[in-house]
Amino acid sequence: MKMNAIFLYRVAHLLHLYKIPVLPLVIKYLIFLIFNSVVPYSCxxxxxxxxxxxxxxxxxxxxxxxxxxxxxxxxxxxxxxxxPEGVPEIGDNVYISAGARVLGGIQVGDNVIIGANAVVVKDVPSNSIVAGVPAKVIKSVDVDIYQLLKNVY
Structure with missing residues (x-):
């Protein structure tokens, strides 16, 4: 297993679930230092x-x-x-392209592609591709998105 951000997140999240103090926070800051990312152990x-x-x-x-x-x-x-209450929920089989923003109390369905630099502020239906600012459905798909995104997963 590689030492990467998702691995470190999973360790911190597990420690958080077992209510082990301090270590999850240390790992969160380690992720920030190494990857310049904020990946909280509580998500x-x-x-x-x-x-x-x-x-x-x-x-x-x-x-x-x-x-x-x-x-x-x-x-x-x-x-x-x-x-303060509105936090996004992302479904299964979703590809969020570089620079995208998913903001507010919205739901992104399953089998969705979010285009590069899109700003998603409204719910996204399953089996769709969204792009733009603000993001709009530009295409519906009837296959697994990872078939469209060859060599990605």
Missing amino acids: KIGPGSKFAYGAIGVVLHSRCKIGKRVIIGQGVTIGRQLD
Whole structure:
């Protein structure tokens, strides 16, 4: 197993679940120092999910929920808007391209591609590709997105 941001997050998250003090915070700061990313141990990231390019510049809200088999590109922000309660939930089989922003109390469905530098502030239906500022559905898909994104997963 490689020493990367998702591995360090998983260790910190496990320690957090077992209520072991201090160590999760140390690992969070280690992720920040090495990868220039904020990946809180309290967020939930599903199995099989990973960061592209070593998670450079990724910022995740401490309460965000990320499903299974999600790839998060570099420079991605998943966080809230001005509403303190609104935190994104990302479904399964999602590819979040470089520089995308997913903001507010929204839900991103399953089998979704979010285009590079998109700003997602509204719910995204399953089986779709979104892009733009603000992000809009530009295409619906009827196959697994990882078939479209060859050699990515």
